[in-house]
Amino acid sequence: MMPTPDPNAGQPRAATDGDAPESGQKRKGFFRRLRERLNQGDSWLTYDLAHLLPGGKVGEEFIEEMETRLLTGDVGVDATSQIVSGLERKLWRDELGDSRAVIDTIRREMLEILTPCEAPLEIPPDIRPFVVLVVGVNGAGKTTTIGKIAHKLKADGRSVMLAAGDTFRAAAVEQLQTWGARNDVPVIAQHTGADPAAVVYDAFEAARARRVDVLLADTAGRLHTQENLMDELRKVKRVLGRLDADAPHEVLLVLDGGSGQNALLQARRFNEAVGVTGIAITKLDGSAKGGIVLAIARELGLPMRFIGIGESIEDLAPFEAGPFVDALLAAPAPGAPR
Template identity: 50%
Template sequence: MSFFQKLKQSISSKAEQVTSKFKEGLAKTRDVFVERVEDLFSRTKKIDEDFYEELEEILIGADVGVTTVMNLISDLRTEVKKQKIEDPSQLQPILTEKLVELLSGTQNGTLNMASSGLTVILFVGVNGVGKTTTIGKMAHMFKSQGKKVLLAAGDTFRAAAIEQLETWGQRVGVDVIKQQSGSDPAAVMFDAVQAAKNRGADVLLCDTAGRLQNKINLMEELGKIYRVIQREVPDAPHETLLVLDATTGQNALNQAKMFGDKAGLTGLVLTKLDGTAKGGIVVAIRQELEIPVKYVGLGEKMDDLQPFDSEQFVHALFGKWAAESKEE
């Protein structure tokens, strides 16, 4: 039995462990991307340049990423020559194998938590990506684990951001530390850390401004926030999570590059993955950035923020292929 057959059987055996949320959340990507690939492999009689071009177009359309797609097609060409493959259907499991390999080593959704005392998690990202909603859902997650949670309204640039965070605080049942709109975000963070310490909080979730019109000011602001937090809690922030909207595809990747190392990112949260057929952006991010995808948003409900699991992701997309291979 080949390595890939064992791998696919392993994926298939995990079917019972795969949450319905992943299957449902990736339905659009599966319907558009996987169905198009299956259609190409079933109706094409030979592996020629037209075949490679169409496959390339499908992969790029799913936002797997141009550079990644070029490398993938090159690898497929090599395998075709090496194994003397003529029937496109024989290439389908190899394509799946390559995609699995691209996601291998992806850190699953584990957050770095303080061994004792307060854990501080900082959220960054442009406006409109679902940052505040992600914070609210994560607050719900921690609270359901029995932890005491506080929220810090560090996006003082928009009054609406403070109000939105307060709304989530009320829904989840956690307090929000805030100041007036236009206040110094670092001052809000100082107040929030002090409040978290005084109240014996386990987790402090911090919102930040998301404007990129003036990147220099934004990065300076984040730097100041870092210094204030680290002065009060030396090991913090324990996570700095960049929130990205999966429906924007390559634009999400561009935003990640713009924040880059300057923001001290430790992980990514991909929101609205259920609303896009471009789930391939997960592969692109894994290949082009050295930052793990830690959580994904798979719906509108309070518990639809899920730890990212690469095996569940692969099975949700390619479970059908894996099952077919197992039957063979």
């Protein structure tokens, strides 16, 4: 077991009482920031409806433009077809009289896709340790997401342990240890190049001995096309299953929201390989449009656990369908630059 390093000098600040459990006000603040950061605060879908609806009339040309925007916004073929079909039904019934009716129809169809996938991570009190195996490709933000989830769990009064299952990079272990120090939680690690399954095995035994509530296990990033590395993940799952027939209790796939349709391919492949039970989508700021959330929900129906919009510890929150759709469809402020 490698010791947790001193968090001083250049490390992130320690969590304080100011980092309280999320209140309704904090959640509102998070989704306000999401709205501001998605495509720089200007809805890529609805930003110029007045121009697209000369005289307030909706026609086939308008429907085609909406379809193009949805597809280029990473919404995916299946979700786009559902939304466009909803618009077409309203058009045939002459119920799309103005831009408000258009937005309401799009919102309703999006909520129909997303609401069944709104599923916050729940930790049953009778399972200890509750094991969360975190998987994904390189650069998706797995380790940072683990650190933020650990912070939230600690704020909720749960005991947490981290397992440094990414043994390929020394920097990955150091990063996880930094998060451990920041959140005052133990980190179980071995030397670089160690068997990830052995690390997770040791971590589970330590968590069980210490009666820890939640074990968050990091894993090395891997492309969904690297079959040998996917086999390694399967091995980690098998080892956990020998320790507890129900473990891991959650397989959390972390996806980069800016990777577009490639995120859907990753979700499909990881789900086939290791049985994903939850999704966390990160980096929904900058150039990310957020449509990939709809694509994954429509095609795979996997539970959406978290969304992230930045590096701050406050920039990860449980997924909520209503505020998320409102952020996607938010109109720009009057006079705001496009």
